[in-house]
Amino acid sequence: KKSSNAVQPMREQWLSVSSQNLPKMAQHFYLSVSSWMIKMESDLAGKGKLEVDINHRATLFVKGMLMAYNISNYVATLLNLHSFLKKPMTKSGVLAVCRMAELLKSIQYTFHRRAILVAEFQSLAMNLYEIQILRALEN
Numbered sequence: 001k002k003s004s005n006a007v008q009p010m011r012e013q014w015l016s017v018s019s020q021n022l023p024k025m026a027q028h029f030y031l032s033v034s035s036w037m038i039k040m041e042s043d044l045a046g047k048g049k050l051e052v053d054i055n056h057r058a059t060l061f062v063k064g065m066l067m068a069y070n071i072s073n074y075v076a077t078l079l080n081l082h083s084f085l086k087k088p089m090t091k092s093g094v095l096a097v098c099r100m101a102e103l104l105k106s107i108q109y110t111f112h113r114r115a116i117l118v119a120e121f122q123s124l125a126m127n128l129y130e131i132q133i134l135r136a137l138e139n
Contacts, residue, residue: 011084012085014081015081015082015085015087018074018078018081019078019089019090019093022078022093022096025074025096025100026097026099026100029070029071029099029100030099030103032067033067033071033106033107036060036064036067036107037106037107037110040060040064040110040114041110050128054121054124054125054128055128057121057125058121058125061121064107064110064111067107068104068107068108071100071103071104071107072104075097075100075101078097079097
């Protein structure tokens with residue numbers, strides 16, 4: 001009970017700071033996702049060495065998944081704390097959360113549009129990583 005009471009002010013503090021920064025966070029996520037989507041659409045054409053291309057693609061895919069996780073986690077934490085603490089959201093807060101939900105769908109659609117490339121890439125990446133692991137074990 002004491003530890004729960006000690007955590008309560010920290011929850012309220014995090015919620016108030018996050019609620020104030022919510023439009024800024026939504027804008028930050030929007031810029032990050034937009035930049036990532038442009039890179040996904042333009043940078044995935046093979047341009048040079050296969051190994052470099054595979055590493056670049058892997059980085060792009062992981063960045064997309066991490067952005068989706070960060071946005072989802074932020075929204076879920078914010079909504080759960082609003083519900084748990086029974087604090088209402090402002091209109092601008094609700095709009096920012098809706099924008100973040102749209103960003104999550106944008107990430108999902110980007111992966112779906114590139115599904116064939118993702119499937120092709122997975123086997124190439126696995127082969128490359130197997131070779132790199134074998135080389136590391138030999139040394």
